[in-house]
Every structure is written in C-alpha cells, then in structure tokens.
Amino acid sequence: MATDTQSLHTRCGTAFTSLLVTAAGVAVAAGCSPAQAKPPAGADQAAPATTYIAHLAPLNTKTTGTSAGGEVTFSIRGDSLTITTDATGLPKDLTHWQHFHGFKDGKDATCPAGTADANGDGVVDLIETEPAAGTTMVPFNDDPVAMDIPKDTYPKSTAAGTLHYQKTVSLSAMQAAFGKAFNGQKLELDKRVVFLHGVSPDTKLAASVASLGPIPAQVTIPIACGKITRVK
Ligand SMILES: [Cu+2]
Numbered sequence: 001m002a003t004d005t006q007s008l009h010t011r012c013g014t015a016f017t018s019l020l021v022t023a024a025g026v027a028v029a030a031g032c033s034p035a036q037a038k039p040p041a042g043a044d045q046a047a048p049a050t051t052y053i054a055h056l057a058p059l060n061t062k063t064t065g066t067s068a069g070g071e072v073t074f075s076i077r078g079d080s081l082t083i084t085t086d087a088t089g090l091p092k093d094l095t096h097w098q099h100f101h102g103f104k105d106g107k108d109a110t111c112p113a114g115t116a117d118a119n120g121d122g123v124v125d126l127i128e129t130e131p132a133a134g135t136t137m138v139p140f141n142d143d144p145v146a147m148d149i150p151k152d153t154y155p156k157s158t159a160a161g162t163l164h165y166q167k168t169v170s171l172s173a174m175q176a177a178f179g180k181a182f183n184g185q186k187l188e189l190d191k192r193v194v195f196l197h198g199v200s201p202d203t204k205l206a207a208s209v210a211s212l213g214p215i216p217a218q219v220t221i222p223i224a225c226g227k228i229t230r231v232k
Pocket of ligand 1: 097098099100101136195196197
C-alpha cells in the first residue's frame with residue numbers, strides 16, 4: 001500500500017488523467033492537490049463576475065430608416081468594469097454617441113415610449129427622453145471615467161451598420177467620478193438605461209427636434225434604448 005501511494009505521488013501530474021480513472025478517486029485527488037492548486041493568474045480573475053445587460057430596441061426608425069438592435073454588457077470583476085457594445089442595424093459609417101442615462105435623484109429610469117414625442121414632430125429627441133430616462137450620465141467612449149460627454153472619441157459603425165465597442169475601466173475610479181458629478185450617488189446600473197445616438201449629418205430634421213446645446217440634433221437623436229438589468 002505504501003508502495004502504491006509512493007508510486008501515485010511520483011507519477012502524479014505525468015499521468016494524472018489515467019490515475020484518476022484507475023485509482024481510488026479521493027486518495028488520488030488528495031495526493032495530486034499541490035499540482036492542481038495552481039495559484040490563479042490574478043485575484044480579480046478568480047472573483048465571480050457580476051453582469052448587467054441592456055437589450056437595445058430601436059427608436060426613431062422613421063428617421064433612421066433602419067432598425068437598431070443589439071446589447072450592451074457591463075461586467076464587473078474585482079475593480080474592473082468592462083463595458084461592451086455589440087449593435088447592428090445602425091446608420092452606417094458614422095460615429096455614434098452612446099451613454100447610460102438616469103436620474104440624479106436615484107429614480108428608476110426607463111426607455112421612452114413613442115408617446116414621448118411631446119411636440120408631435122415625429123421624433124423622440126434627446127430632450128423628450130428626459131421625463132422617462134433622466135439625463136446623460138456616463139459616455140462609452142475612449143475614457144468613460146472622464147465623463148466628458150461632447151467628446152469625439154465615440155465608436156464608429158461599419159459600412160454594414162454594425163458597431164463593436166469595448167472598454168475596461170477601474171470600477172472605483174468610475175464610481176468616484178460618478179459620485180462627484182451626481183451628488184454622491186452610486187452607479188446603480190439597474191436604475192439606468194443605455195442610449196445609442198446619431199443619424200447621418202445630412203439627415204433633414206425639423207427645427208423643433210431639440211438637442212444638447214450647440215450639438216446638432218443629428219448627433220444626439222436617440223436611435224436605440226435598452227434598460228439595464230442585472231443578469232448574474
Ligand atoms: Cu446618450
């Protein structure tokens with residue numbers, strides 16, 4: 001018996017799979033545990049991820065002439081927050097602003113219905129989304145933590161109207177910047193909604209289609225929205 005154990009320990013690792021099958025499972029597993037218990041690459045990798053997803057539904061399809069869809073995922077692991085957008089059906093070859101929006105007082109945001117077109121000009125513009133969705137909060141551009149909304153580093157759609165974006169930021173840095181901008185509020189992603197924006201600059205829009213200060217309405221017009229929900 002002592003010989004068998006010695007043999008198992010010696011061979012452990014070189015013929016681990018067959019040993020598991022041929023020998024007594026528990027004893028073998030215990031004998032091999034030093035080899036099995038490799039330290040993880042990093043503590044963050046070992047921590048379970050918390051995931052939030054927003055499924056995008058199209059908005060203002062009469063103006064865009066297309067039907068946007070896709071999803072935005074927020075994956076939190078340790079101090080890493082990874083934001084990923086995969087969208088289709090967007091106006092092509094165009095930079096698309098994208099953010100999550102919400103309320104500064106922590107109220108639950110929702111995507112606006114078609115009835116949000118308060119002035120009846122056929123477009124639910126950015127300002128008309130505010131009663132349901134609140135205000136623009138965090139940009140998904142090259143530096144979300146800077147929270148600089150009118151910045152020209154948002155992703156561009158392909159010639160096929162698809163868009164892929166991925167950015168990882170420090171969760172604690174994001175939370176700190178967010179709290180500073182919004183009265184100490186927490187990110188509380190499940191109280192927010194995601195918007196994708198933007199139609200071609202030559203798209204004709206009525207003068208009544210409102211925007212953010214001097215930014216053309218073609219840039220800020222919402223083209224998709226999704227409520228963020230926690231999935232795991
Ligand atoms: Cu936005």
